[in-house]
Amino acid sequence: MQAFKWLLPYIKRQKWRLILGQIVNGLNIALWIVRPIIAGLIVRDVVQGEQHHLLLPYLALIASVTLVRSVIRYAFIMLFENTAQKILFELRRDVYNKLHNQNFRWFDKNRIGDTMSRMTGDLDAIRHFIAFDTYAIPENVVLYFVALVVMGTYSLPLTGILMITTPVVIWAAWRQAREIRPAFHNVRDQFANLNSTCSENVGGNRVVKAFTKEAYEIEKFSKVNQAFYDAHMGVQKVNIKYWPIMNTCSALLPWILLLAGGLMVIGGHMELYEMITIGGLLWMIDNPTRMFTWSVNDIQNAGTSLDKVYEMMRQPILIQSPENPVRTEKLQGTVEFRNVDFSYSFEPGQATLKNISFRAEKGQTIGIVGETGSGKTTLMALISRFYDTEKGEVLVDGINVKDYNLSDLRRDIAYAMQDVFLYSDTVEGNIAFGVPDASMDIVYEAAKIADAHEFISKMPEGYDTIVGERGVGLSGGQKQRISLARAIATEPSILILDDVTSAVDMETEQRIQEALADKILKSGTARTTFIVAHRLSSVQDADLILVLEHGEIIERGTHLELMDKAGYYASMYMEQRGSAAPRSNAEEADAGFASCSSGPWGNTPAKQACASTGHPASKRSLREGSAPSEKEKGAV
Numbered sequence: 143m144q145a146f147k148w149l150l151p152y153i154k155r156q157k158w159r160l161i162l163g164q165i166v167n168g169l170n171i172a173l174w175i176v177r178p179i180i181a182g183l184i185v186r187d188v189v190q191g192e193q194h195h196l197l198l199p200y201l202a203l204i205a206s207v208t209l210v211r212s213v214i215r216y217a218f219i220m221l222f223e224n225t226a227q228k229i230l231f232e233l234r235r236d237v238y239n240k241l242h243n244q245n246f247r248w249f250d251k252n253r254i255g256d257t258m259s260r261m262t263g264d265l266d267a268i269r270h271f272i273a274f275d276t277y278a279i280p281e282n283v284v285l286y287f288v289a290l291v292v293m294g295t296y297s298l299p300l301t302g303i304l305m306i307t308t309p310v311v312i313w314a315a316w317r318q319a320r321e322i323r324p325a326f327h328n329v330r331d332q333f334a335n336l337n338s339t340c341s342e343n344v345g346g347n348r349v350v351k352a353f354t355k356e357a358y359e360i361e362k363f364s365k366v367n368q369a370f371y372d373a374h375m376g377v378q379k380v381n382i383k384y385w386p387i388m389n390t391c392s393a394l395l396p397w398i399l400l401l402a403g404g405l406m407v408i409g410g411h412m413e414l415y416e417m418i419t420i421g422g423l424l425w426m427i428d429n430p431t432r433m434f435t436w437s438v439n440d441i442q443n444a445g446t447s448l449d450k451v452y453e454m455m456r457q458p459i460l461i462q463s464p465e466n467p468v469r470t471e472k473l474q475g476t477v478e479f480r481n482v483d484f485s486y487s488f489e490p491g492q493a494t495l496k497n498i499s500f501r502a503e504k505g506q507t508i509g510i511v512g513e514t515g516s517g518k519t520t521l522m523a524l525i526s527r528f529y530d531t532e533k534g535e536v537l538v539d540g541i542n543v544k545d546y547n548l549s550d551l552r553r554d555i556a557y558a559m560q561d562v563f564l565y566s567d568t569v570e571g572n573i574a575f576g577v578p579d580a581s582m583d584i585v586y587e588a589a590k591i592a593d594a595h596e597f598i599s600k601m602p603e604g605y606d607t608i609v610g611e612r613g614v615g616l617s618g619g620q621k622q623r624i625s626l627a628r629a630i631a632t633e634p635s636i637l638i639l640d641d642v643t644s645a646v647d648m649e650t651e652q653r654i655q656e657a658l659a660d661k662i663l664k665s666g667t668a669r670t671t672f673i674v675a676h677r678l679s680s681v682q683d684a685d686l687i688l689v690l691e692h693g694e695i696i697e698r699g700t701h702l703e704l705m706d707k708a709g710y711y712a713s714m715y716m717e718q719r720g721s722a723a724p725r726s727n728a729e730e731a732d733a734g735f736a737s738c739s740s741g742p743w744g745n746t747p748a749k750q751a752c753a754s755t756g757h758p759a760s761k762r763s764l765r766e767g768s769a770p771s772e773k774e775k776g777a778v
């Protein structure tokens with residue numbers, strides 16, 4: 143009922159079309175009735191009354207009525223289909239908008255296949271109901287009762303006798319409606335399952351092949367396919383149970399007519415032409431009886447689909463802009479976490495992030511490291527408010543992210559995600575995704591910084607090359623670099639790079655780092671950059687490195703400070719360098735380690751320390767040496 147209430151405004155917006163459709167339908171019904179009446183008149187006037195000259199006019203009348211009725215029927219069917227498409231257009235638009243406003247948590251819980259079923263199969267069942275049943279059901283009901291009334295004017299007793307089957311039909315339809323709804327629910331669920339399995343397997347076909355799991359996946363699919371088949375058979379079982387009852391009732395009608403009507407004509411209680419007219423009208427009570435089954439099916443099917451779509455629509459959007467958001471032109475880029483706790487499950491003791499506090503000043507580079515599953519991506523997701531914190535606050539420029547208009551906040555934060563997703567579009571379209579009006583110069587520049595320009599230029603159609611969804615046709619590192627270029631092209635105040643260089647070699651990473659630092663330097667704007675990485679060399683120039691373990695910050699500081707601590711970071715660093723024991727700051731400097739060997743994300747203390755050692759590595763790039771100090775950067 144709630145679902146229908148939700149649908150009603152969409153129908154109301156098309157009410158005039160629907161009312162016009164019903165009026166035209168009324169005309170169509172009237173013309174249905176006229177034909178058997180004329181047939182009766184032919185029997186009465188031409189056959190019995192021997193007025194043979196009336197035959198042709200009567201036949202011409204029947205032909206014209208049939209022609210007009212066909213034209214009318216065509217017109218109103220088109221009108222209903224058109225109206226249904228209009229309603230569907232609005233429904234689809236609103237469902238899609240709702241989908242786009244849903245937060246990450248919702249997408250975490252719902253499978254793509256389910257959502258696709260809502261958007262396709264379920265909405266189509268609603269369309270079918272509006273396009274067909276909204277005229278067919280009234281048509282059948284009105285035809286049934288009008289035919290009864292007209293039949294009654296010819297012979298009330300015979301009409302009464304012909305109604306003998308009606309209670310049985312109503313009983314069977316009522317039982318069928320009750321039983322078929324769960325069966326339809328099952329069909330919709332299995333359809334969603336089928337969709338999910340199919341989309342997962344098509345999307346993951348490379349994994350399937352790599353693990354030679356074709357046979358297993360085919361077996362898995364046949365189970366889902368079987369379940370879908372069984373679900374449909376479940377519906378058919380209910381239909382088969384009641385169909386014979388409906389069909390027998392309907393088949394009995396001509397038999398009853400011939401028996402009762404024949405006896406009444408023989409007994410002189412009724413004229414032959416009256417029986418012929420009633421015979422002509424008979425299918426108008428017969429056909430609706432047969433159609434009753436289908437209508438019940440359609441109503442239940444559409445009702446089930448409507449429930450499913452409504453279920454999706456009624457889900458609250460948990461993350462929304464506040465009513466009176468803080469207005470901001472452009473974010474400055476200061477980010478602060480204050481005692482943040484976060485959990486995906488909301489269950490006690492299941493916190494993914496625990497008591498996170500740190501501050502990133504405008505223009506600083508923050509490195510986030512930690513073992514897999516330690517919460518790095520989750521931490522980054524909170525800055526863009528993809529999830530809300532359970533406890534504590536995330537502040538950008540000193541303002542809680544919950545107080546920003548979501549698009550204002552996210553517009554200035556570019557997030558190159560760990561799971562690269564490219565659209566089925568040109569390379570250029572993918573890079574300019576965040577700034578569709580970006581000039582080609584901006585696209586080229588972003589690609590150059592991400593070290594993607596060269597390989598893109600070598601592609602057969604360069605920037606116009608179409609890449610498939612998920613970036614089919616590109617290597618992992620190429621995809622990452624296009625995704626990085628996409629983030630860079632938006633010129634954000636806050637740049638989040640979540641493991642975006644994991645698939646590129648260290649030299650390429652080095653080039654990217656240098657180009658990015660160079661760009662910041664040239665543009666004269668400060669950009670706060672978060673780098674999530676497993677390769678510690680990626681973050682060792684950062685102004686602040688946070689080391690996460692089981693959702694907690696266990697160490698923090700610059701590279702040199704962390705090396706001095708000789709804790710987790712230091713041991714990981716040495717392990718990655720292929721050495722067993724961690725060394726101190728001084729030892730590192732002596733050995734020419736540390737940041738000297740890697741590129742700059744900014745002019746960091748680590749780099750300054752490196753420069754001060756006078757180690758040859760510190761002179762790798764003259765540009766590095768000319769980078770402004772933190773103070774200078776803060777001033778620009």
Ligand SMILES: Nc1ncnc2c1ncn2[C@@H]1O[C@H](COP(=O)(O)OP(=O)(O)OP(=O)(O)O)[C@@H](O)[C@H]1O
Nearest residue numbers: 250486494512513514515516517518519520521560
């Ligand atoms: N959408 C989600 N729903 C539920 N749990 C999640 C979700 N995403 C991550 N987790 C869980 O939260 C924890 C932290 O995950 P997160 O992705 O933040 O780790 P990570 O440090 O980025 O790991 P990696 O280095 O592998 O990328 C993990 O235990 C993970 O299983």
Ligand SMILES: [Mg+2]
Nearest residue numbers: 518519520560
């Ligand atoms: Mg991650």
